[in-house]
Amino acid sequence: MKRELVPEALWQRMEPLLPKRRRHRKGGRPFADDRAALRGILFVLKTGIAWEDLPAEVFGVSGITCWRRLNQWAKAGVFRKLQQKLLNELGMRGRIDWSRASFDSGSVRAQKGGPKRARIPPTEGRRAPSTISS
Numbered sequence: 001m002k003r004e005l006v007p008e009a010l011w012q013r014m015e016p017l018l019p020k021r022r023r024h025r026k027g028g029r030p031f032a033d034d035r036a037a038l039r040g041i042l043f044v045l046k047t048g049i050a051w052e053d054l055p056a057e058v059f060g061v062s063g064i065t066c067w068r069r070l071n072q073w074a075k076a077g078v079f080r081k082l083q084q085k086l087l088n089e090l091g092m093r094g095r096i097d098w099s100r101a102s103f104d105s106g107s108v109r110a111q112k113g114g115p116k117r118a119r120i121p122p123t124e125g126r127r128a129p130s131t132i133s134s
Helices: 008-017 034-047 063-075 078-092
Strands: none
Touching: 008 034, 008 078, 034 063, 063 078
């Protein structure tokens, strides 16, 4: 049985998090479908193929478009918000085993006001005045 890369339940959670796009002022080509772009992104990340090798005729969107959307969505914090949303849902259902959780500086903000490093005195000599007269 073929597995859907973007199940309906995942799409319903992710779609509200996507940034809204404005229409082109001068018309132009319509934007590619966001769900098709997500499907392409997941396929590339899962299989490891190059972005330009993604078959546009299969996914309905080019690999380069998928790459651009991945960058746009990452900058907009879509994936961070989605992860937070999914973790909150799992936490509410009691489906997270916190006994195996760990935190590091990549996921927890460091507190300000810790010990400061000692100032290292310069080891280089002073620059000599220029001997060239103007």
